[in-house]
Amino acid sequence: MKDKVTTVEHAMTLIRDEDVITTTGFVQSCIPEMLHAALEKRFLEEGHPRDLTLIMCAGAGDSKGLGTGRLHHEGLLKRVIAGNFGRMPKVAQAAQEDKICGYNLPQGVISQLYRTCAAGQPGLFSKVGLHTFVDPRHGGAKVNKKTEEDIVKLHNIDGEEWLFYKATKIDVALIRGTSADPSGNISMEREALTLDVLAQAMAAHNNGGLVIAQVERIVENGSISPKDVKVPGLLVDCVVLADQPEMHRMNYGVMHDPALSGEIRVPVENMPKMTLDQRKIIARRAAFELPPNGAVNLGVGAPDGVAAIANEEKLTPYITLTTEAGAVGGVLAGGSSFGSSRNADAVMDQNQMFDFYDGGGLDLTCLGVAQCDREGNVNSSHFGGRLNGSGGFINISQNSRAVVFAGTFTAGGLQVAAEDGKLRIVQEGRNRKFVPLVDQITFSGTYACRRAQPVLYVTERCVFQLTPKGLELIEIAPGIDLEKDILGQMGFKPIIENVTEMDPRIFMDEPMGLLDTLLNVNLCERVTYDAERNFMFVNLEGWSIKKKADIEDLNKVLKDAFEATGQRVKTVMNQNQFRIADDLYDAYALLIEQLVSEYSLSTVRYTTSAFMRLKMKETLSKRGVQPHIFESQDEAHQAIQSL
Known part of the structure; x- marks a missing residue:
């Protein structure tokens, strides 16, 4: 029986120049930090391995240099295929400066491509990405001019448009778990999410590649129950023990929270309530769209506040909140813990969650917005000269039955005050979000109209809805001046026909009685x-x-x-x-x-x-x-x- 436990230094020597590597992690959670740090260290000391291709689903870092942000050094990477670049800004900068090739694919597509690779298939057919920047007619997901190879192609099958995503074979998988025995069997009992570790490991192994697992502890052979083994030892080549606690944090803001890993359940009644600021106002209005007995996805930023509102208004038992990372039910976490859930009913693999989403399982999604134009197109991927990436945005927004885009009306220094049931703009934001034409189409309003998809755009001061003629203003907050606070801060004039006042309960710092309304x-x-x-x-x-x-x-x-x-x-x-x-x-x-x-x-x-x-x-x-x-x-x- 082979003992697969080794040092991180030895494991890194097995990675070769020009290898295709994939790594796990979601935003700030479940990141094999020690493996990233050791890979960076070896490159800085030896100049190898170099010219790697990095494949990853979501952003895996703190946006300040940790996680995959450690891999920014010139010569280390030659190509990146990622759902998100925002968590590794120096890598994004290298792509924008044409120093590396890059593709921004939908997060769910990359997640599902791991299984495609594992099965030895050439690629994946999907409707996800049609009429967005991923569509070959709008750029084919390429992030710069240096990137020339087409890995997304348009096909017509029985009169319907489909995108074909080419699979890239994987040489090395960097994964993370909780416990491992010497045979390499991996369990994940103290992890918040399981993500794609099994599919990634299988993709690398079946390609004759290398699987390196970072774990928190080593246990004896036979001590992990077979049903608790997430990645069987036959797929694993190296097991590395994270001997420094900070290298195996649950996420960058939490060392370990047993409620997020499902080890315990915690009372939710006394969870802290949100301050009545613009974020809570937006979350409150968005919560009016929640479907009782429905499945809901919440994005990062203003949308994740909807989970807190659902808890405050006692709605949690009547809806099922989910994240694309795999959490089902409970009270979704925000901040550094985004993607996980306290008191979750279940934690699915990420690729399985995207199967559920892509197949139409979502009743509602609430997502953030960086830019919006008169046609209802939304940009959340490339704006202000910054390459952020789409993450799971495209999968989720295109396939949810109904969509709520939620965010502040302007950005950069916005301050508001809710007083006596009215809203007052204390300081206007410096940057307009509602522009004549978005920099990049992450969500196509025209395509949504064609499919009769209900779409709302919720801000702290007003609400728009998508119509075949474009964006229509339908609600204004009490206390807000139409000309000065709305039209004066937009780059275009929306349709204005039948405007009502936003519910005054939203602007009062007391329970709204939302449950009775929704039921x-x-x-x-x-x-x-x-x-x-x-x-x-x-x-x-x-x-x-x-x-x-x-x-x-x-x-x-x-x-x-x-x-x-x-x-x-x-x-x-x-x-x-x-x-x-x-x-x-x-x-x-x-x-x-x-x-x-x-x-x-x-x-x-x-x-x-x-x-x-x-x-x-x-x-x-x-x-x-x-x-x-x-x-x-x-x-x-x-x-x-x-x-």
Whole structure:
């Protein structure tokens, strides 16, 4: 039996010039820091190994030189294929200066390509990346002019567009675990995430390559239960013990938190609440879009505050929060622990989570935004002259049923104050986020419209929605001036037709009662019956159909109300500031068709929104329902009285 435990110095000597290496890690978590440090040390002392190709999914570093940021030295790398460059700014700089070749592929694609490599397949077909900078028609994921080889190609299969991502064979996998026995069996009991360590190890091993594992402790053979072995020893060549605790931190801000690794469960009621600043305001408004009983992904930055709001508002038992890194359920962590979760229900491998996402498993995602233009295109990957990378943004935003982009309206020094239920801009940000044309398309608004994907853009002072005609302003915070605080800080004028006020609860430092709102507990109060005139009034003003469950709830409330009358009635529906998710118009129209045919003598509807009138006219007429929708309440009442 071979003892695979060795020194980190010896393990590094096995890496050859021009090898293709892959490393694990997600943002600041699960990074084999000692392996990165030893690779850097050997190169600085010996000048080898050199001209390596680095493949990695997410950013794995602190943005200040740790993690893969250690590999920036000229000559060490010749090519990088990564989902994120922002965590290794000097490597990104080398790419921008044409010193190395580089590709920015979607994080989920790279994660899935590990399995493709392991299976000996030539590449991966996916729709992820279509109509973004990854699409060969828009750059093919290349980050500079030095990069010439095409590793992303466009194909038409049975009339549908697909992208083919070429697999790059892996020579060395740098992975991390908790325990290892001398035979190389690896367990991960004290890790926050499992990521892609198994797929990476298999990809390198099956290519005749090298697998080096950094672990926290060495245990005797046979002491790890077979079901706890994450990477079997047959795939592992070298096991290296991290003898310095700082080289094996759970993440750069936490030495070890057993609640993140699932070793214990902790009470969540007393978790600290967020301060009522712009980040919390944005998270609060975004939380109004949460789908009870749905699966949700939250991005880094302002979006990860939604997890804290869900906890404050007692929503956590009613939704399942997830991260692309693999955490399912619990209270998602932020900061240096982003990607993991306290009291998680499960931790999946990263490639399996992206399978779930790409297949349409997500009901909602909330993601950050660096730039947005009049077409609803979003840039989060290359802006301000800085190469950041897309991370999992493209996989997640393209495949989620509904999307909320969340971020401050301006950037760089923005300060706001919430006072008496109103918002005041204390200091405006220096940089505009809403620009005439984004620097790079990470999310295509046009493509989303074509697929009827519901998309909102939430800021601390206003909310936009995506329409076929472009970005439409739909909500303004109380206390905010339209001309000065919104239009005066934008690079284009959005569609302005039917603007309402953001919910004042968002700007008050007290619980919002959001659970009742999301569960439609008070929906029955929107329906009243005038027995004398035999009129049923349905007040949908300011209400939103965001998910199928909302239609089901409305159906029950209306049916109960209609049946209680014991006769057919005349119905008046107020649809002012009423919003329907783009992909749910047909389902709503079907409900109206059924209710009208079964319970109504006549029905009139009214709304001041020209877009809603046009949209509903098109949708209802397809189902043979009287499509006219009046512009005002008076017109509607006059019409139904005449009928």
